[in-house]
């Protein structure tokens with residue numbers, strides 16, 4: 309059943325999922341406020357005085373947290389934000405969460421017990437980390453150098469996450485549901501590199517590097533320290549095999565399967581400079 313709402317707030321609206329959700333809702337004719345530090349509505353998780361103005365007149369929120377719900381500040385921020393949202397008249401929150409992170413599940417529970425209607429979308433690693441995120445340069449350089457071994461991950465396309473999120477924002481049938489969403493196949497980082505090599509018709513190799521070398525590489529790319537700490541946590545703790553399974557959350561929510569990694573590379577080939585046909 310269609311949700312009776314027209315006023316939406318997207319937090320993290322300049323990010324990978326937020327930008328897509330913002331565009332989709334806007335194209336459907338809803339009033340959408342896009343919030344982030346650099347966005348049209350100024351919102352900063354580290355400056356709670358910016359939260360209240362962003363929530364004025366809002367009925368439904370798509371909530372992404374940065375850098376990750378597993379950071380120590382997150383539970384307090386999420387609890388305070390939900391309490392404020394309720395006072396401001398928000399009816400529903402859809403929360404983006406991450407798989408295999410017990411600390412993120414603490415934040416999920418805070419949203420679930422907030423008194424607001426909720427949907428949780430708990431996602432695996434994004435394909436778009438390689439086309440829009442911090443690993444894009446690795447693909448362009450032909451060498452994906454990361455502190456990780458043969459562990460596999462069911463990478464998911466952000467377009468699929470966007471479709472699940474938008475469905476949950478528009479239709480009350482998704483209220484009270486937790487969708488764990490993954491891509492359709494498990495791939496190691498070496499296998500990802502093989503997909504890039506095949507589709508782009510140029511060598512893209514994978515190399516396992518020490519943690520310290522990775523941190524130095526991220527620092528030289530200007531990645532902020534908190535994000536580097538989070539990546540270190542993800543590579544050293546979360547990527548230990550606990551997430552080596554696929555689930556059908558996209559199918560459950562949308563009635564269609566999730567996109568494969570190879571399809572993602574083909575669909576986004578221009579982001580990688582096209583295929584080498586020489």
Ligand SMILES: NC(=O)c1ccc[n+]([C@@H]2O[C@H](COP(=O)([O-])OP(=O)(O)OC[C@H]3O[C@@H](n4cnc5c(N)ncnc54)[C@H](OP(=O)(O)O)[C@@H]3O)[C@@H](O)[C@H]2O)c1
Pocket residue numbers: 319320321322323324325326343344345346347351352353354372373374375376377404405406407431432433434437
């Ligand atoms: N990437 C993945 O593979 C993955 C997988 C599962 C779950 N997730 C979750 O998805 C969320 C987004 O992760 P991402 O790395 O993919 O991010 P992203 O797409 O790069 O987006 C980050 C967004 O957050 C905003 N932002 C950054 N710092 C902020 C602050 N202090 N206050 C308010 N907004 C802020 C950014 O905009 P401004 O710079 O304008 O502030 C941007 O809109 C995180 O919670 C992450 O745990 C990510």
